Amino acid sequence: MDRIQEKLMILADAAKYDVSCSSSGSKRKNKGGIGDASASGICHTYTEDGRCVSLLKILLTNHCIYDCAFCVSRKSNDVKRAAFTVEEVVEITMNFYRRNYIEGLFLSSGIFKNADFTMERLMRIVKKLRTEERFHGYIHLKTIPGASEELIKEAGLYVDRMSINLELPTEAGLKLVAPEKDHESVRKPLAFVQNHIKELQSESALIKHKPLFVPAGQSTQMVIGATPESDYQIMSVADEFYKNYQLKRVYYSGYIPINSDNVLLPQVGTQPPLIRENRLYQTDWLLRFYDFKLDEILNPQFQNLDMDIDPKLGWALRNPQFFPIDINTADYKQIIRIPGIGRQSAMKIIKARKFGKLREYQLKKIGISYNRAKFFMICADSPFTLGEMSMMNVKQSILQFGNSKYKNTIPENQLSLF
Amino acid sequence: MVYYIYDGSYIGFLTAVFDCFDLKDKAVKVVTKEQYSPSFFDEGFEIISDSVKAKRVLNGLNKKLKKAQVNDFYCVFLSEDLQAVQYTFDLICELFRQGADILENYGDEKVVYFAKTLKSVGREKHRMKAFVRFKKATDGMYFAIIDPDFNVLPLIFRFFKNRYADQRWLIYDVKRNYGLMYTLQQIVEVKLLPLEKQALATTEVIAFDEDEVYYQNLWKQYYQSTNIEARRNMKLHLQYVPKRYWKYLVEK
Numbered sequence: 001m002d003r004i005q006e007k008l009m010i011l012a013d014a015a016k017y018d019v020s021c022s023s024s025g026s027k028r029k030n031k032g033g034i035g036d037a038s039a040s041g042i043c044h045t046y047t048e049d050g051r052c053v054s055l056l057k058i059l060l061t062n063h064c065i066y067d068c069a070f071c072v073s074r075k076s077n078d079v080k081r082a083a084f085t086v087e088e089v090v091e092i093t094m095n096f097y098r099r100n101y102i103e104g105l106f107l108s109s110g111i112f113k114n115a116d117f118t119m120e121r122l123m124r125i126v127k128k129l130r131t132e133e134r135f136h137g138y139i140h141l142k143t144i145p146g147a148s149e150e151l152i153k154e155a156g157l158y159v160d161r162m163s164i165n166l167e168l169p170t171e172a173g174l175k176l177v178a179p180e181k182d183h184e185s186v187r188k189p190l191a192f193v194q195n196h197i198k199e200l201q202s203e204s205a206l207i208k209h210k211p212l213f214v215p216a217g218q219s220t221q222m223v224i225g226a227t228p229e230s231d232y233q234i235m236s237v238a239d240e241f242y243k244n245y246q247l248k249r250v251y252y253s254g255y256i257p258i259n260s261d262n263v264l265l266p267q268v269g270t271q272p273p274l275i276r277e278n279r280l281y282q283t284d285w286l287l288r289f290y291d292f293k294l295d296e297i298l299n300p301q302f303q304n305l306d307m308d309i310d311p312k313l314g315w316a317l318r319n320p321q322f323f324p325i326d327i328n329t330a331d332y333k334q335i336i337r338i339p340g341i342g343r344q345s346a347m348k349i350i351k352a353r354k355f356g357k358l359r360e361y362q363l364k365k366i367g368i369s370y371n372r373a374k375f376f377m378i379c380a381d382s383p384f385t386l387g388e389m390s391m392m393n394v395k396q397s398i399l400q401f402g403n404s405k406y407k408n409t410i411p412e413n414q415l416s417l418f
Numbered sequence: 419m420v421y422y423i424y425d426g427s428y429i430g431f432l433t434a435v436f437d438c439f440d441l442k443d444k445a446v447k448v449v450t451k452e453q454y455s456p457s458f459f460d461e462g463f464e465i466i467s468d469s470v471k472a473k474r475v476l477n478g479l480n481k482k483l484k485k486a487q488v489n490d491f492y493c494v495f496l497s498e499d500l501q502a503v504q505y506t507f508d509l510i511c512e513l514f515r516q517g518a519d520i521l522e523n524y525g526d527e528k529v530v531y532f533a534k535t536l537k538s539v540g541r542e543k544h545r546m547k548a549f550v551r552f553k554k555a556t557d558g559m560y561f562a563i564i565d566p567d568f569n570v571l572p573l574i575f576r577f578f579k580n581r582y583a584d585q586r587w588l589i590y591d592v593k594r595n596y597g598l599m600y601t602l603q604q605i606v607e608v609k610l611l612p613l614e615k616q617a618l619a620t621t622e623v624i625a626f627d628e629d630e631v632y633y634q635n636l637w638k639q640y641y642q643s644t645n646i647e648a649r650r651n652m653k654l655h656l657q658y659v660p661k662r663y664w665k666y667l668v669e670k
Contacts, residue, residue, distance in 0.1 A: 050654030
């Protein structure tokens with residue numbers, strides 16, 4: 001095997017636990033060179049795990065001075081080490097991009113020597129891509145915790161998105177498996193970049209050609225299921241980070257056991273908590289796009305999400321007083337709370353009902369999940385019913401007649417979490 | 419029932435809309451020459467494509483709708499689906515008679531079918547932006563073959579022109595036997611002769627750059643290394659990358 005190919009094998013493998021793959025949200029246009037990151041993101045292919053491949057996601061090196069138990073590149077782990085040169089990363093990125101394999105580069109790194117040394121090397125790569133190769137594709141760069149503000153500020157001028165991972169949802173969890181790290185070193189650079197974005201926005205009225213600075217915003221990632229946090233704890237942290245740092249995304253990454261030496265972590269061979277991860281993403285969506293408040297879905301009395309049903313259905317079943325909703329009169333915000341009706345269908349319903357009251361046969365064609373929604377809504381020809389249906393029965397019949405992708409596959413060890 | 423027989427082009431289709439109003443015909447079916455079979459009971463009327471008439475229909479649409487909505491008709495037309503093309507024709511006629519908001523009537527069968535087709539074409543258009551794989555030829559030209567479900571090449575070439583502005587490229591639709599080539603100055607339509615097309619399928623008619631196979635191998639390596647075996651989910655994988663697209667994907 002060619003040496004570059006071997007490096008790619010090692011450094012792609014080490015980078016793959018970072019789940020962010022987004023290539024959308026930037027405003028960068030092609031100005032006399034190659035590449036354009038101004039359109040919506042594109043997934044160029046999907047791996048056999050069903051995850052999208054949008055960016056060339058690699059580490060500059062997997063040499064690392066830290067020994068975080070959950071990380072595959074931890075100092076004490078016996079794995080092959082490698083490091084790309086600046087030129088090699090640029091060469092591969094450009095050649096992949098020109099063949100339409102990727103939307104751009106996702107560059108991260110283990111920490112070698114110190115934070116600034118690492119950050120400076122990452123910066124040289126993105127600078128070379130932008131200035132020498134005139135590359136206008138998407139670049140997602142990891143901010144190295146502890147790097148100097150000058151370096152972070154300069155890097156921000158070349159990249160589309162920056163991110164730093166929280167790793168574990170709580171400080172206590174982090175201390176268990178990565179005593180050398182803390183949440184403060186994540187908050188500080190996130191706040192720094194966010195403040196700088198805001199500063200530029202407020203200045204923009206005065207400056208004619210304002211520079212692009214992290215135009216696709218920031219994101220973070222939490223590892224789920226490595227340490228015993230509840231869903232409520234996890235989502236509280238996410239909610240706070242969305243509010244305080246205006247993050248574009250929080251990613252939840254079900255922990256894949258890769259460490260058999262640490263007794264605190266799930267052992268190698270344990271199934272990653274994929275359903276739980278999915279339920280957390282669904283909750284995340286409800287908070288960001290469906291106008292739910294966190295305490296409606298999770299609160300100190302209800303700390304963990306149902307595994308057998310999605311969080312919107314779960315909320316509906318716990319709040320029967322909200323239903324049924326008349327789709328011919330209710331407003332948009334009420335309609336999107338009906339299980340089985342999404343945002344697009346809700347918009348269609350609002351538009352279509354101007355032409356006359358909607359009936360069952362029309363709703364079935366509009367693209368809603370009628371068999372689920374029917375328990376929570378009424379339309380023009382809904383039969384008149386006396387009294388309320390027991391929500392217990394509703395859940396039973398949805399589970400019985402629905403075809404959830406998780407039907408019969410929810411393993412015992414995922415029902416009760418710890 | 420009157421059959422309007424047009425040449426299959428969008429200009430011809432829009433001319434048919436114009437003539438329909440001009441001749442005050444009701445109950446019109448639009449068909450191409452290939453789709454038309456004369457019958458004893460129905461009348462057939464040949465539409466002569468006329469870019470002035472087509473332009474007038476487009477101007478009319480632009481007055482009533484947003485630019486993107488006007489483009490939606492073209493997208494659905496490119497689906498090459500007989501039913502969808504007919505509904506597009508009916509909806510354009512109806513909206514000239516009744517007003518633009520009829521397109522929001524999602525309780526109507528035609529509108530729903532139109533919206534559904536628009537979504538399918540949009541999905542295929544997006545897939546082609548993702549799944550095109552260029553191979554670099556010795557002369558520096560980047561070359562790709564596609565075989566899309568719908569005729570989406572007219573919808574994607576601007577995207578590639580913006581993105582790959584500093585490299586020459588050619589994307590060839592083997593199903594519809596035409597391609598678009600970017601020469602650094604302009605986009606030109608390319609048509610291979612039947613013999614050339616045959617050669618395309620069997621042997622390499624193009625000499626590839628010496629680095630081409632090297633980067634293909636690197637890409638295959640990356641594709642394998644970035645996969646997480648513990649999360650294997652083939653059902654989802656196939657949903658996103660249906661098998662019919664595999665033949666032109668380097669990594670599959």
